Amino acid sequence: MQLTGVKNNSKPWKLALIALSLLVTITAALEDVPTLPQDILRDPKFRAATTGNTIAGRYIVEFDEKYSGTSSDFLERLTQDINRDDPNIGNKLSMTISHEYDSTPSIFHGVSLSIQPKKRKAVLGKVQTASEENVVFTASQNRVVNKLVKSNYVKKVYPVTIIPRPEFTRTSLAYDEALLPIINSAALEVSLPFSHEMTQVNRVHKELGLTGKGVVVGIIDSGIDYTHPSLGGGFGPGFKVQFGADLSGDFFDVNNPSKSKKGKTPLDTCSEKFHQGGHGTHVAGIIAAQDTRYNFTGVAPDVTLGMWRVFGCQGSTSSDLVINALILAYEAGCDVINLSLGGATGWGEDPTAVVANRIAKSGVVVVAAAGNAGSEGPFMVASPSVADNVISVASVDNDYVLLPNVILENGDKFDYSLSTSTKTFPNGTIVAYADDEPEVLACGDSKPSRSFTGQIVLVKRGNCTFDEKTANAYKAGATAVLVYDNELNTSSHPVTAQNARIPVASVSNAAGVTLMGLLGNETSGVGVVFEVELSGSPSLSARKISSFSSVGTSFELDLKPNLAGVGGSIFSLLPVTRGSYGVLSGTSMASPYVAGAIALYLQAHPAHNSSFIGQKFQNFALPSFVDNPAKQGAGLIQVYDAITQLSYVSPGQLSFNDTAHREEKTLAITNQEKEPMTYTIRHFSNRAIAPFNTSQHGYTPIQPAIYTKANVTADLGLSLKNVTVQPGETVEFTVNVDSVSESLDNEPFPMYGGFITIDPVTDYYGEAKSMKIPYVGISGNVADIPIFPKGFPMIVDSSDFLGSHEPGKPYVLKRIPHSRPSLYAVFRLLMGTAHLTTEILDENQEFVGNAFSTSYMPRNTLNPGNFLVVNSWNGSIIDEQSETLGETIPLKNGTYYMRWKALRLLADPELEDSWLTSISDPIVVS
Structure with a gap:
């Protein structure tokens, strides 16, 4: 073809x-990295990058298990071996070690090696061109990499890759003169941060008295403001934040890391001008905040924290630096490590995933964000969360959103969000930009029918940037712009208007439709009052998978994500210089929520290892039986049940691959109760995800992920339907996919899924809970895609x-x-x-x-x-x-x-x- x-x-x-x-x-x-020969690329020792974002001339080298030398010994030996083949190679390139991974050989023993060209001197008055130098350097570098993969003291070679800065959405809040958010605490139906009722964390605090005391949680992120009173006010022995290091400095450059000036501690000192700052502090607050001003706590407020800073104030980080942080966190004795970072690769061969996986297999619980690529369809789960033994976390929306209200003159009340560039929003009279579509969008050369001098203008989201809408309204004399959503949703989606010259805010579609109805042909407008105080508004998307949350599976068809935490609209801490508090959304927030929950579990059961803990949380999670497991894993964590229930099922999830490769699976029920337990085993199908649409342009990925129009489900064969398990006994049963219902021709390779439930029939104490095992599979042979x-x-x-x-x-x-x-x-x-x-x-x-x-x-x-x-x-x-x-x-x-x-x-x-x-x-x- x-x-x-x-x-x-x-x-x-x-x-x-x-x-x-x-x-x-x-x-x-x-x-980019110079082209490597097939002989190297096909060598089993060479692991090519799982993304195209490689860094030229940088490699992570893992030593063979039998190699006992130091990093310096390695560099000296490599130099000798190369010079033996080419005595002039030293004139063409220089080799330096960026990171040494010597201290914990059981996890990773090796170096991060930088191979850079040397400037060539003029020969007979002629200086080589950049192209000629690149040819010389490429050949020389290839000789080095070839020597590495052929050396008996080298186990693996990985290119160093760029890891993007974590994405998140920040809800703009109004702050008082003391730079503190103005919250109407008396109007809150549920105490901050709203999410603890959803996950049983409140029950764990109140009924079990668990707060994470004695557990060490490591965070690999953008730094932390440990001067915040709610994080203990200091760093080192005796403080909440006792461990960590600044590995990046404020101005880290992935292409030139040697010039980074690192701080003495992982303190986040980034100013307000860096819009993506404060991420690590927010993550730390979700886990461990003890706040007296607004009377809220993190999931595990008495844990000891460590922070290893791998991001500067802006920009990305590198895989070799994250590996360094992982090893340091492991060596510091962390019981749980959280990584709210990663890139959407879908492959577990990335070196950060490899190291995270080994740490998890050693017994430390490693938790990572599944990613925020929910708008980009399936197979977009981030690394390192895609690693087999790492817990990959999806995001669920909070029960409430913390927002101010706009009150219409008829008494109706709706919440609103300030744009990223707006601090306050004026009261006044609101009018519609236009009475009909598409003019109400305020895009392009659209011209309103009248002047808006002194008035607030209502426009609809869509078709152009918020800056363009605002500019058109500003030209017509508007004092502010209110954007209403073009989708049916519960709350106002935050808007980004970097260049707006007037205030911009957003409201929900319901609020916009109500306003348009009130306005009608009313040219004089409708009076509106924008309250400053924040209050908790119920969210109709509560407990649903967040729209931004990445969808699995991995490309090897393993079920990812594994669990879900609360990550939509999370109130937590920010650096004091950035307002001390804020509401952020992302799987970056859901991941530390799960990490904190696991700290509570470890306080109760310190001897349990990471694999068992992950399965236990999956067994007793609360799934949405509407959503496919490829979006939610086993569902929203239920911490009290995971801690208190004694029986369990392993493994905690099943993947049936595709039709051509599916195999019989075995599940094992273990009863650790004091009495025999009888269970009924059932199976529930969820809706199938349609990865592709072929109706118009051949194979086209569907973005965001949608469910198939046909009801594609699997018919499972269970070897047991009822079983009695004696105390201390384990009983196994098998699960087969007998058949999968047909899909539509234009929706090939649907991703089916569901849950196997093991429901207690005999319950001597009235407290036994159902156990659930999520499963996924793909209909068809994926080799045909x-x-x-x-x-x-x-x-x-x-x-x-x-x-x-x-x-x-x-x-x-x-x-x-x-x-x-x-x-x-x-x-x-x-x-x-x-x-x-x-x-x-x-x-x-x-x-x-x-x-x-x-x-x-x-x-x-x-x-x-x-x-x-x-x-x-x-x-x-x-x-x-x-x-x-x-x-x-x-x-x-x-x-x-x-x-x-x-x-x-x-x-x-x-x-x-x-x-x-x-x-x-x-x-x-x-």
């Missing part, structure tokens, strides 16, 4: 956007970004000395793949050599600029001969083809039909 460039049949603005995206992506690609979308991979000529290349016609590659390559292979992926490679074929389409390759790639989103991989080609292939490994061999002038190969999911790479292939149009190299 021939797949070439994108046909020029799109709207001009879309083509321009794609062209700009390609230009940015290709420019960045020129500075096409990995390449229509039009991709594609070749792009740098002189023709708009894609006017005529299909079937040859591309022309002119090799001009000292210039950059002009042809690029651009990839988008419908599905993740464990291996993606580009081969070069001759004019007879016979194999000539390899051009480039990568592994463990996630799928793309529908964002036009989300080009996952861009590779430049200069008309060369990589020499795979061991004695010259890393050198490139220029091809003779002639006609060639690119053949792209992607390994299908769950397929055997040794079988030819396991690879999906595509061949380009001819390329004339001259």
